[in-house]
Amino acid sequence: MPQPILHTDRLLLVPLADRHLELAVQLDADPEVLRHIFGRARSRDEVVTSHAGRLAAAGKVDGLGYWMAFGTDGGARGSARPAREEDGDFVGLLMLPPAHGPDQPDDPTVAELGYRLPRRCWGRGLASEASRVLLRHAFDTVGQARVIAQTMTVNAGSRRVMEAVGMRYVRTFHPSWDDPLPDAEQGEVEYEMTREMWRAGRGG
Numbered sequence: 001m002p003q004p005i006l007h008t009d010r011l012l013l014v015p016l017a018d019r020h021l022e023l024a025v026q027l028d029a030d031p032e033v034l035r036h037i038f039g040r041a042r043s044r045d046e047v048v049t050s051h052a053g054r055l056a057a058a059g060k061v062d063g064l065g066y067w068m069a070f071g072t073d074g075g076a077r078g079s080a081r082p083a084r085e086e087d088g089d090f091v092g093l094l095m096l097p098p099a100h101g102p103d104q105p106d107d108p109t110v111a112e113l114g115y116r117l118p119r120r121c122w123g124r125g126l127a128s129e130a131s132r133v134l135l136r137h138a139f140d141t142v143g144q145a146r147v148i149a150q151t152m153t154v155n156a157g158s159r160r161v162m163e164a165v166g167m168r169y170v171r172t173f174h175p176s177w178d179d180p181l182p183d184a185e186q187g188e189v190e191y192e193m194t195r196e197m198w199r200a201g202r203g204g
Contacts, residue, residue, distance in 0.1 A: 003065045008129045012081045013094060016058065016066035019021045021051050022091045023068060032119055035086060036155040039181040061108050067094040067134075068150060075126045091126055092117035096134045099148055103175050105189070109145040111138050113193075115161065118149035122157070128164040135165060139198040147193045153186040167191035 003015035014020075026041040028034060042050075058065030070088030072079040082088030095114030099105055104112065113134060115127040138144040149167060151158040174187040 003067070004137070004141075006067065006133050008080050008133050010071050010075050010079055010081050011091065011126065011130055012070045012085060012086050012088060013067040013130060013133065014070065014085075016051075016054055016068055016093075017131070018055070020068045021048065021090050024051050024093065027090075027093060027116060027118060030119055033116060036152045036158065036181070037116075038204070039179075040059060043162075048188045052070045054095075054097070061098045061111075061142070063137070063146075064096050064098055064111055066097065067130075068092075069094055069126070069130055071121075071126070074121055075124055077124060085181060090118070091121045093129065094134060096138060101150075103150070103173055103190075104148065107145075109143075111142075111147045113138075113149040113167075115158075127155075127158075131165045135193055135198065139193075139195050145195050149190055149191045151187075152183065153189050154183040159189065159191075162191040165193070166197065167193045169195070171179050 006013040010194045012115065025047045027046055028047050031041040034041060056067045058187070068090065068177070069092040070082055071091045072082050074089045075091040093116045096111050098108055099110045099112040113131055117127055124135060135147060137148050149162050153172060169193060170190045170192050172187045172189050174189055177184050
């Protein structure tokens with residue numbers, strides 16, 4: 001099952017492809033976007049490497065992977081989704097790969113939800129809107145048993161998205177950091193949505 005094109009009221013979500021590299025480079029050039037992930041902007045070479053890794057990871061479980069989101073007028077409230085990506089503005093990278101990190105289960109039925117938006121698109125509800133359609137895809141189309149999401153404990157914005165889409169807090173944990181970020185001593189949090197929760201309407 002290839003990754004499908006997905007959409008919401010405001011967004012067109014297109015499977016990540018080679019042609020999206022420059023958008024990824026621009027996104028990761030803003031240190032504020034990566035404040036709770038790397039604590040700094042990333043170099044072009046770093047983004048090239050991660051872009052190739054994402055494309056490779058997208059084929060490990062049918063239907064899972066990464067999407068680039070496009071909206072009209074930057075995804076402004078009340079706007080309609082563009083018909084094609086070239087008709088819209090880039091508004092974010094959405095992630096739904098198999099969970100595979102050191103603090104995650106090695107289980108093909110568990111996916112990890114993530115989102116990364118340009119700063120100009122913050123505060124518009126776009127991450128929540130896109131996350132809902134990714135959860136629907138994970139459970140109703142791919143058949144995942146569970147979707148998790150992780151972020152730094154102090155990342156209040158990301159935690160609000162997780163809670164807004166109906167995910168529940170699971171734990172706080174303290175990963176081993178080679179180069180700890182500010183506030184890393186407060187650890188990371190994990191939220192989850194299970195298939196049972198989704199069917200019960202928690203994620204609707």
